[in-house]
Amino acid sequence: MNVSEFLKKHYKHFNAASLIDAAEGYKTHLNNGGKMMVTLAGAMSTAELGIILAEMIRQDKIHAISCTGANLEEDIFNLVAHDFYERVPHYRELSAADEEELLSRHLNRVTDTCIPEEEAMRRLEHTVLKYWMKADQEGKSYFPHEFFYQILLSGDLEQYYQIDPKNSWMLEAAKKNLPIICPGWEDSTLGNIYASHVISGDVKNVYTVKTGIQYMIELADWYTNTAKEESTIGFFQVGGGIAGDFPICVVPMLHQDLQRDGIPLWGYFAQISDSTTSYGSYSGAVPNEKITWGKLGKDTPKFMIESDATIVAPLIFALVLDM
16 A cells, blocks of 8 residues: 555545645645645755655756755755764653754754754855855856755765765755745855854855845746646645745735736645744734735635644655655
């Protein structure tokens, strides 16, 4: 019995049924000629979602990605430093002294996984700084993901690869020049590092790396050119936060602020979230609420799976891939 057969046999009710419904809705949307944006919050790259996400990109099941700066860089950290990572399965039992011991070893913890500073972060910094400085000296500017695409396609990091490169979603995205939106990139390790190099004067123009406002302008152009009534764009949201909140707002901006006609609403919506609705937790806002903001319509297929994205997302993607 393959994964899809198992899920369809056993996942019949409640959140399990919502998982099946969301996956079937995803497939229907694509079969009807639609495109799909996937948004990645949290630390899904460190959770190694790239293993199946790269396959989704290869098979043209994803047409754009919105993600945090952490998810951009952490996929590449994993690509070049995987063998130096340390897993801490007993992370719930760590004391403050245990955490300090990890710090002294330059291991940065993400839940149960420690990212090695020297082999991952500093290795990538050494390479990307050359690209930042070159663009700066030439008076050019690029988006954060475009710098990573340049590096990955150049082969400069190949000597450091420690996983099968087919499991790097960033490398697969680079090969396809997949549209990426990365709002709030400044809130990432390399965003902090970039700021330090601007302060130190290594990079003269702070706008050598393009900003979030420029990402929204880019997204508005992409959405306008891509979304048609017969080929709408779906929105598959993994987690909450800025990775999802930022791009979904492009539709009401196009309608209400730019007064553009003929722009369809998002044609499909699904979110995986274990966040409780309200009480300050916008990430858990139910899909119908988005109707009032001009993002979704009353007839838009909408799905909400209240569960752990590290468990649910690979299963939904497996169903979409008929694995």
